[in-house]
Amino acid sequence: MSVEKASPYNVDEVRDDFPVLNRTVDGEKLVYLDNAATSQKPQSVIDAVSEFYEEYNANVHRGLHTLSQEASEAYENAHDRVAEFIGADGRENVVFTSNTTEGVNAVAFGWGMHHVDEGDNIVLTQMEHHSSLVPWQQVAQANDAELRFLKVDEGVVEEGEVEEKIDEDTAAVSVVHMSNVFGTVTPVKDIIDRAHEHGARVLVDGAQSVPHMPVDVGEMNADFFVTSGHKMCGPTGSGVLYGKTEAFHETQPYQYGGEMIKLVEYEEATWTDLPWRFEAGTPNIAQGIGLAAAVDYLEDLGMEKIHEHEREVTRHALEMMEDDDEVTVYGPSSDHENRGGVISFNVSDAHAHDTSELLSDEGVATRSGHHCAQPLMREMGVPATTRASFYLYNTYEEAEALVEGIETVKEVFA
Numbered sequence: 001m002s003v004e005k006a007s008p009y010n011v012d013e014v015r016d017d018f019p020v021l022n023r024t025v026d027g028e029k030l031v032y033l034d035n036a037a038t039s040q041k042p043q044s045v046i047d048a049v050s051e052f053y054e055e056y057n058a059n060v061h062r063g064l065h066t067l068s069q070e071a072s073e074a075y076e077n078a079h080d081r082v083a084e085f086i087g088a089d090g091r092e093n094v095v096f097t098s099n100t101t102e103g104v105n106a107v108a109f110g111w112g113m114h115h116v117d118e119g120d121n122i123v124l125t126q127m128e129h130h131s132s133l134v135p136w137q138q139v140a141q142a143n144d145a146e147l148r149f150l151k152v153d154e155g156v157v158e159e160g161e162v163e164e165k166i167d168e169d170t171a172a173v174s175v176v177h178m179s180n181v182f183g184t185v186t187p188v189k190d191i192i193d194r195a196h197e198h199g200a201r202v203l204v205d206g207a208q209s210v211p212h213m214p215v216d217v218g219e220m221n222a223d224f225f226v227t228s229g230h231k232m233c234g235p236t237g238s239g240v241l242y243g244k245t246e247a248f249h250e251t252q253p254y255q256y257g258g259e260m261i262k263l264v265e266y267e268e269a270t271w272t273d274l275p276w277r278f279e280a281g282t283p284n285i286a287q288g289i290g291l292a293a294a295v296d297y298l299e300d301l302g303m304e305k306i307h308e309h310e311r312e313v314t315r316h317a318l319e320m321m322e323d324d325d326e327v328t329v330y331g332p333s334s335d336h337e338n339r340g341g342v343i344s345f346n347v348s349d350a351h352a353h354d355t356s357e358l359l360s361d362e363g364v365a366t367r368s369g370h371h372c373a374q375p376l377m378r379e380m381g382v383p384a385t386t387r388a389s390f391y392l393y394n395t396y397e398e399a400e401a402l403v404e405g406i407e408t409v410k411e412v413f414a
């Protein structure tokens with residue numbers, strides 16, 4: 001089955017940068033296809049984190065001693081590096097969080113609670129991750145607002161939905177950029193333009209887009225944008241909340257305490273400058289520095305090239321799976337122009353958990369379950385799917401290993 005296919009970069013060399021990819025699982029070569037959950041880390045990121053602990057570990061912003069100054073400089077520069085990477089104007093527009101979930105909560109509780117009024121509506125898609133759905137439910141419940149959902153068909157927002165659902169009563173729109181279930185990329189610009197015509201603010205959940213394709217939040221004109229550093233080669237505990245300056249000025253801090261204040265009296269306090277007013281307490285310093293190293297790594301490789309490589313490897317797997325009557329693939333076909341590196345599927349009558357377990361026995365790491373999208377699974381009429389998600393280091397041979405693993409599942413359930 002093996003094919004000779006080109007990649008825009010040398011994948012074998014890239015794989016050598018990721019120590020964990022050399023390991024075996026119960027004697028089988030590891031085929032890591034759970035990248036939508038979290039990515040593996042290159043040596044340069046591991047080194048950047050180790051170097052921080054080995055050479056200049058100190059708290060940031062407050063010390064006058066050398067280590068604290070070095071740590072502060074590296075941590076602050078990391079904000080600049082990320083700002084440049086996502087097309088933000090500057091470091092004041094980039095808050096480091098632990099993950100996407102924290103970023104959405106910051107917007108929902110810091111902005112949504114104060115700007116969504118009774119009778120307003122909040123527009124989401126039917127395919128939001130729980131982390132971009134549940135915080136908005138809280139806002140809607142607390143403020144007597146309505147939640148509206150843009151209908152999706154196979155991961156694509158249906159025609160006319162945006163015009164129908166976003167109206168003069170829309171206060172906030174929160175949309176996923178790339179679906180973690182279908183792998184589809186939503187053309188968010190049209191949604192943002194429509195929302196802005198009605199004076200609504202827009203949050204884009206870029207947890208699955210920034211790691212895999214070039215993203216420019218300025219060009220997109222999003223008011224808020226969130227992503228997870230740990231899904232883009234960065235350390236766990238790293239994430240990003242972007243906000244336009246005027247949107248951040250409308251946002252209340254969502255955590256209060258040290259490091260985020262300017263002046264404190266016994267009865268009240270004022271907030272320090274952006275972005276630090278949104279980073280209360282000691283931040284994830286090593287993680288932020290590691291994230292900047294991840295950005296360096298991704299940019300060296302080239303985001304266009306990464307996107308192209310993943311699309312082709314995914315297409316290779318999809319073409320084989322689409323030819324198989326016993327495999328149901330959810331989402332558009334392999335030739336869909338906006339399809340990224342995620343494949344949700346089920347195999348004959350096998351439960352998704354059994355499929356994932358049998359694949360694991362073959363060394364193929366996938367994820368099974370509702371993928372933090374329970375309402376969507378209900379819409380799809382399935383309790384769960386198995387999900388294979390590809391990244392910059394996955395090979396055509398690994399796409400074939402997935403398909404071979406599926407053959408084993410079919411044999412077991414025949």
Ligand SMILES: Cc1ncc(COP(=O)(O)O)c(C=O)c1O
Pocket residue numbers: 036037099100101102129131132176178179180205207208228
């Ligand atoms: C689309 C999407 N949004 C949000 C999240 C939540 O990310 P995190 O767990 O890093 O907060 C995920 C995680 O899988 C995701 O895929």
